[in-house]
Amino acid sequence: MRRTFAYLRTGFNGLNCNEINGLTARHASSVCWNCQKPGKNMICGDCGSLQDVDNNTNYFELLSFPTKFSLQPSELTQRFRQMQARVHPDKYSNKTTREQTNSADWSSLINKAYKTLAAPVERGQYMLELEGEQMPQDNSALNTAFLMAMMERNEEVEEAADSKTLEQLYTQSVQELADKALKLTAQFETNDLAAVKQTLVEMKYLHSIQSSIKKKQQQLMAN
Secondary structure (H helix, E strand, O other): OOOOOOOEOOOOOOOOHHHOOOEOOEOOOOEOOOOOOEOOEOEOOOOOOEOOOOOOOOHHHHOOOOOOOOOOHHHHHHHHHHHHHHHOHHHHOOOOHHHHHHHHHHHHHHHHHHHHHHOHHHHHHHHHHHOOOOOOOOOOOOOHHHHHHHHHHHHHHHHOOOHHHHHHHHHHHHHHHHHHHHHHHHHHHOOOHHHHHHHHHHHHHHHHHHHHHHHHHHHHHHO
16 A cells, blocks of 8 residues: 555554553654654654644554455454553543643544444445545446345345344345455455445445344334
8 A cells, every 4th residue: 555654663462551652653743742852653752742643644554454455353453442542531631731632633543443444344445545546426336237136135125024034134144245355355455446346335235235124123123
């Protein structure tokens, strides 16, 4: 990917919150706002002040992952929690106003990065953005066969008269989403961005089907 940032001197695996004081997530300036010493780390290596947030930070590198579609959700959650523990506003309640603001800003950015990377569709769209690509605004990326299949699936959901049928349809969609996530991994590895866009649009349709199933389940429970 185009932007590269060095974030960690060491990997997070196996570390506790007290062992990650060496965080090197880059901040917005080339010098520390407090001591004016040169550096780009999240926490100044000279005075220990929490630096201003860099909103252009690559989410993957912020959470110490390579910019690849495939990642382990459990590792993502672990690193998210470790990062949040390090910059949590409670740790800076007795610090300067600027550090309190920076703490809130870093916490917000880390939250946004985690939510984006935790969801496969959002993660894929973010990777497209890093490549300067955008999702299509219409159905041009879809083939007719898939659209027809989704129309039929919607009809099945609407006509479902019991929870068991809906559960089967939901399980089917979960498996299809998992299969498409595997496709995305291969498509990103070969940089086939046109195929990536098509798969992401298909996944959005499947998520819409899941929402319809949940809504229908609520209707059945209310009757």
